[in-house]
Amino acid sequence: MAQRVPPTVTWVDEDGGAVRMIDQTRLPGELVMLNCTEVECVAQAIERLSVRGAPAIGCAAALGMALAGHTSEAEDVEALVGDLRAARDRLAATRPTAVNLFWALEEMDRVIADRAQEGPHALRQALLERAREIVEDDLQRCMAMGHNALALIPQGANILTHCNAGALATAGYGTALGVVRAAHEAGRGVHVWVDETRPLLQGARLTAWELCMEGIPATLITDNMAGYVMSQGRVDCVVVGSDRIAANGDVANKIGTYTVAVLARRHDVPFYVAAPVSTVDYGLASGDIIPIEERSHDEVAMLAHRVTEPVCPDIAIYNPAFDVTPHDLVDAIVTEKGVARAPYVQSLAAMRD
Numbered sequence: 060m061a062q063r064v065p066p067t068v069t070w071v072d073e074d075g076g077a078v079r080m081i082d083q084t085r086l087p088g089e090l091v092m093l094n095c096t097e098v099e100c101v102a103q104a105i106e107r108l109s110v111r112g113a114p115a116i117g118c119a120a121a122l123g124m125a126l127a128g129h130t131s132e133a134e135d136v137e138a139l140v141g142d143l144r145a146a147r148d149r150l151a152a153t154r155p156t157a158v159n160l161f162w163a164l165e166e167m168d169r170v171i172a173d174r175a176q177e178g179p180h181a182l183r184q185a186l187l188e189r190a191r192e193i194v195e196d197d198l199q200r201c202m203a204m205g206h207n208a209l210a211l212i213p214q215g216a217n218i219l220t221h222c223n224a225g226a227l228a229t230a231g232y233g234t235a236l237g238v239v240r241a242a243h244e245a246g247r248g249v250h251v252w253v254d255e256t257r258p259l260l261q262g263a264r265l266t267a268w269e270l271c272m273e274g275i276p277a278t279l280i281t282d283n284m285a286g287y288v289m290s291q292g293r294v295d296c297v298v299v300g301s302d303r304i305a306a307n308g309d310v311a312n313k314i315g316t317y318t319v320a321v322l323a324r325r326h327d328v329p330f331y332v333a334a335p336v337s338t339v340d341y342g343l344a345s346g347d348i349i350p351i352e353e354r355s356h357d358e359v360a361m362l363a364h365r366v367t368e369p370v371c372p373d374i375a376i377y378n379p380a381f382d383v384t385p386h387d388l389v390d391a392i393v394t395e396k397g398v399a400r401a402p403y404v405q406s407l408a409a410m411r412d
Contacts, residue, residue, distance in 0.1 A: 064226040064269055065090070068110055068119045070191060076129045078122045082109045083227055087268040098127045098146045105153040105160075108259070112228020113302040113338055114197050117159030120150045121190040124167040128183040139179045143171060143186075155350040156311055156381050157302040158340045163193055194230045200335045200395035201232035205241025208298075208393045211331060212242040212249065216295040219252040219285060222313035223265035224300025224333065234300040234333040236269060238393065243275050251277040252294060254285060256313060258358045258378065282315055289326040297323045301334040308386030308403025309346025310334075314379055320388040330384075333393040336410050346383035354380045 068080040071094070078095040084107065085091040093109055095101045101123035104110050110119045127146030133139035147164055154160060167186060174185040212218070218239060225236030233240060242249045251270055256262035263279055270277040280288060288294055297319055303311040310316070310332050323330040343349060356376035392399040392407065399406035 064231065064272055065092075066231045067112075067115050067227055067229065068122065069194060069230075070122055070125065070187065076126065078119065078126050080104060080110045080119060081227065083111060083265060084109050086227075087264050095123075095126065097130060098123050098149060101126065102149050102153050105150070111261075112224065112300070113157035113159040114201070114229040114234065114335060115227070116154065116157050117163035117337065118190075118194045118197055118230050120153075120160050121163040121167055121193040123150050124164065125183075125187040125190040128186045131183075133179060136175050136179055136182065139182060140171060140175055143167075154352055156352045158304075159302075159335075159337050162337045166193060197230035197335070198232055200337075201229050201234060201237040202241070203395035204234060204333050204335070204393050205232070205237040207395070207397055208238040208331070208333060209241060209245060209247075211296065211329070211391065211393070211398070212238065212247055213295060215248045215250075216242065217250050217252060217293055218242075219254065219288070219294045219297045219319070219328075220266060221254040221262065221282075221285075221297075221299050221316050221319050222256045223261040223269070225266055225269045227265050227269060228300060233269075234335070235298045236266065238298050238331075238333050239270075239275060240273070243273075249275070251275060252285070252288060253277050253279045254282050254315065254319070255279060256315060257282055261313065282318075285319055286322040286325075289322055289328055294323075294326070294328050296329045296331060298331045298333055301332050301338050302381060303343075303349050304332070304334060304339045304392065304407070305343040305346045305349060305386075306339070306341050306404060306407060307345050308389055308392060308399075308401065308407060309349070310384045310386070310389060310392075311346060311349045311351070311381050312384065314382050317382040317384045317388075320384040324388050329390045330388060331391050331393060332384075332389055336394050336396060336412055339394075339407055339411070341408070341411060346385065349381075349383055351382070352380040354378050
């Protein structure tokens, strides 16, 4: 029987207050909830991908700031703000590419600036209230994105997606998979092609798990099968998420997304991106200057989740976690405010908060 995926990241009052999240490193083998009662736990959860996906990272960071206020022993505002600044610096250093992380931290900065004069207790409460609002806001934005994308998804559509941009990557509904969910709930009879997404297999481990949980028809393929499946006429559109979008519409997403976009253009398959407006970095003119995280070489040497020695022990390994898809390969960017199309400099600017 189909089930809903539990909330990805939330605040709980247990243990005197904690940030609770699904430990995604344990999926799909087991569903384990991680309770963080210290900011360092939240930071490490982001770094080791226990929580991942740009919107979910933003939610975790906001809740982490609320947790920092909650756990601080400071008795006056000046000391509390000092503890909060230290927490902010730690959270900001976790992962460089997802702009939602920095957006959420800036939102919490505003709370500190606006409410600090009211005293430590009021500031702590205001931080928690804003963090909870950010989580709820993300959920509502994703649902709005799904609704806005319905006009792009035909009846019986075969949708290819890359990586995981579902409930696990957000507060609980999804960006790219939010589009899939909305179409499924609307009775469109969709089917999803799931790229496995090397090297960490977020598609095989997470997207496939989500779709199976909710009873949405899906087929898992290796990354190098996508072009062949498109050539057979078995893909009607591609829908992916994004970790950062430049002002001109260039899209940073999980490594391999650019390849999918090139294949989609070759086969006349529409390529859509689903992301909240908070993912747009209006300060970056193009994707050329989006910082790209490079992760551990061990991830590339991994096979079936077990780190192995390469065939050649001296082989060099390159492991960028993201790539950038140029805006001219993107047919539409779906946001909670509507569907943006080229020229993106104008259409995205019109959606700016």
